[in-house]
Amino acid sequence: QVQLQESGPGLVKPSETLSLTCAVSGYSISSGYYWGWIRQPPGKGLEWIGSIYHSGSTYYNPSLKSRVTISVDTSKNQFSLKLSSVTAADTAVYYCARSGRGLRLDYWGQGTLVTVSS
Amino acid sequence: QSALTQPASVSGSPGQSITISCTGTSSDVGGYNYVSWYQQHPGKAPKLMIYDVSKRPSGVSNRFSGSKSGNTASLTISGLQAEDEADYYCCSYAGSSTFGVFGGGTKLTVL
Numbered sequence: 001q002v003q004l005q006e007s008g009p010g011l012v013k014p015s016e017t018l019s020l021t022c023a024v025s026g027y028s029i030s031s032g033y034y035w036g037w038i039r040q041p042p043g044k045g046l047e048w049i050g051s052i053y054h055s056g057s058t059y060y061n062p063s064l065k066s067r068v069t070i071s072v073d074t075s076k077n078q079f080s081l082k083l084s085s086v087t088a089a090d091t092a093v094y095y096c097a098r099s100g101r102g103l104r105l106d107y108w109g110q111g112t113l114v115t116v117s118s
Numbered sequence: 119q120s121a122l123t124q125p126a127s128v129s130g131s132p133g134q135s136i137t138i139s140c141t142g143t144s145s146d147v148g149g150y151n152y153v154s155w156y157q158q159h160p161g162k163a164p165k166l167m168i169y170d171v172s173k174r175p176s177g178v179s180n181r182f183s184g185s186k187s188g189n190t191a192s193l194t195i196s197g198l199q200a201e202d203e204a205d206y207y208c209c210s211y212a213g214s215s216t217f218g219v220f221g222g223g224t225k226l227t228v229l
Contacts, residue, residue: 036218038164038220045121045207045221045222046164046207046223047220048209048217048218048219048220050217051218059214059217059218061216062215095163100169101152102150102151102152102154102169102211103154103210103211103217104152104166104170105154105156105164105166105209106169106175108164108165109163110163
């Protein structure tokens, strides 16, 4: 059974960098698939942030591209998100997910709330 | 990159059928057969219900079905049950530069 678990600080100050990690169990990242991040502001809808292929190729939401970096560490079977220069608008539940062809998000983490506040 | 358009809410009585629409453009929904649908209960992570427009993952009830016509995709739930009450989101692949876009979400109320 594939499982994903997000981890990282729950509180980030404005203008700083948000950093989250997604640990994957039950499947080896290096075996394939895309691995992505999605966020959901409180009371609002889902927003795709970006995805990384097991080989390292990355794809980012154009509206966030200048601030986002997604990387993969196959030795630890995990992938990470960095979002720079955060503001209150970046407050959201952040989910990691496995993505098949065509952005088929078949396995999700439980989500982690990140609040941007001083 | 604009979000796909979904109705804010739909409702139906137990046993009835409802359909949720998801309208995009020829650059996303209309351009690829890669539309997926997700069910989200309060405080929970989304769950994949339909992928590749009309395919059901293993374990998803056959009461859920998907279709597409032009730039609009649809999710139909037949034989509504109380546990179907949730938020539903569509998602479409949008090419190698934009990659992915979600709809704004639809709240389904089972009366």
